[in-house]
Amino acid sequence: MSSRLSILVLSVAALLSGCDMLGIESATATAGKREADGKAVGGACRHAGRAIEDCYALNKRADRAAVFAGWREMNDYMSENKIAEVAPTLPPPGLPAPKPAETDDEEASADEKPAKKAKGT
Numbered sequence: 790m791s792s793r794l795s796i797l798v799l800s801v802a803a804l805l806s807g808c809d810m811l812g813i814e815s816a817t818a819t820a821g822k823r824e825a826d827g828k829a830v831g832g833a834c835r836h837a838g839r840a841i842e843d844c845y846a847l848n849k850r851a852d853r854a855a856v857f858a859g860w861r862e863m864n865d866y867m868s869e870n871k872i873a874e875v876a877p878t879l880p881p882p883g884l885p886a887p888k889p890a891e892t893d894d895e896e897a898s899a900d901e902k903p904a905k906k907a908k909g910t
Contacts, residue, residue: 827855
């Protein structure tokens, strides 16, 4: 009976050690991915000229220490290589998109439209 129990325990241990083959990530792999994602977010924020506080506010789920590390690394890299910031073209999530500039044709047609009269006049 003892040999059957030890064989069972060994086979369960062997099966559990192969969890990586099943696609189950270990805690260290998950932590590594979170750190890499945070560094990428921080580097992208710095390249776009965003302040670190704005980066934190826009990426609440990212690890703050990793975001700062990525921001700082990109800042050093940009300073050493004299790389200019690239202004973001899209507004942050939750803000309305900027309106396109009006042309002279649109302004002229807006002037030609009659003004609405107030009720009761």
